[in-house]
Amino acid sequence: MLNTINLNSRIVLGQLYALWLREVKVFLRERSRLVASTFTPLLWLFVIGSGLGSTNLQIGTDYEKFIFPGIICMSVIFTSVFFGSYIIWDRKFDFLKSVMVAPSSRTTVFIGKTLGGMTTSLFQVAIVLIVGIALGINYDAMTLLQILSIVLILSFSLTSLGLTFGSYIESLEGFQLIVSFVVFPLFFLSGALFPIDNLPAWLKIITLIDPATYSVDALRNTILHLGTYSFEHDLAILLLFTLVITLVGIFSFRRMKAV
């Protein structure tokens, strides 16, 4: 009994590794993807950061530094959710069929794909973090560890979200359109660009529903020591959100048509 469990877990780990490896190799070979998706966050950081920063806002630090945690989250939000479109490509190219006909469970396929998407987000965050040094931001080991854990959790959950959408939507055009309606509110309502302490009640409520709010707050906490809530509070809510969306994603993959 124990032997078969060992054997099966070895196979499942191999399958996860295979699906992850494929995503990472494809990502590393498609350099244009990396360049294009890193450009937007940096544009925001420098143009909006310097532009609005020149107006003397009362936020306790440079505006560029203030939005820096938000820009990290932005790059994760956009890359992760749009990663869901790759499941549509896989379906169109029949790669998915060849995976579905292998003796792997849908749950494994979902998690493997999610881990792949998560890794591609990490590459991007690394670039943004390096740019941060130029802004005069210092990371100690603890800060880096906290950044890493928040980014991993956020990208895992948002890749799940993107893949969930991808499992229901058949066309790439449809995916772009629908996902835009999700991605922009996630970003704008997260407090990435403004402090959430003194908002009007209606806006405050919406930001509280947005899971990205807690990732921005957690990063602002650890990088700038300017958080609204405690790091642990943010982490707990993010984990809860991740659990829920992963279960929804697995459910969606199980009922997705293979052909």
Add this chain to the structure above:
Amino acid sequence: MIIVKNLVKKYADFKALNGLSFEVNENEIFGLLGPNGAGKTTLIHILATLLKPTEGGAMVNGFDILHNAIKVRQSIGVVFQAPSSDDILTGYENLKVHALLYGIPRKIREKRISEVLQLVGLEDRKDDQVKKYSGGMRRRLEIARGLLHHPKVFFLDEPTLGLDPKSRESMWKYIKKIVREEKVTIILTTHYMEEADMLCDRIGFITNGKIIALDSPSKLKQEIGGDIVKITFSGDVPLDREFTKFDFVHKVERKENTVTVYIDEVNSNLQMLVKDLNGVQTIEYNKPTLNDVFLKLSGDSLSGDSPEGGFMQRYAQYDKS
């Protein structure tokens, strides 16, 4: 090896499969021959556990496709109609990903990958990205991938669709080689009759979701009633000639100044048939083809007209990179 019982697949009002039953024996090449849209691909998808039938069921390698899907998948290899490899990865990387998906242990993985690469003659191109492969090479890579885990049953869905005549012939060569070296049962679908004739031990004619005949190619062709000899006379057909006096003649049809005679073994009997005939203008003879058989059985030719996009078409549509 495969038992199919009363399979029905309905899409809204349309019945893609309409009560299909047949069996496939171990180590044979079984051909499903029929026009586009006959239900061949639907049948393969159901047997490969990618689709659920509306009614009926099937056993593959002794496992129920409905209740033991994982065991079925471990027993089969599939080459789909459209190539399904990731073309950004190299041939080797595609094989490695699939070897891991099938849980092939590390110790034998590399050896097996080079074995199948050699089998399909791709070992010197294994480190090229698949997008640099020709259509025939992609198809061969799919075959290598499908064989990695030593499947008992190998499905080939239109393995030569969209290939030029030369690649098609080399594909036939590889398919025969697989049967010899890998000892698998092969089910292949095609709408090329000469392909089915040449490769298959037995053929099931499929049209409108039903099998209308199932036998070996030579037996099927015998259904036509022998080889066809068509004799045209310059004047009227001599009425005194009694063709049926020969044992090898099955049937005679007279029409104006031609006589069509159905006989056994045209090669050895033709001379006897036309000996001492006067006023002959031309003699034509044909061995019956599977297309003749299909025409006779279904009243329809094999060139179906359903809207099925070929691989090149689909490829052109999505390859925007």
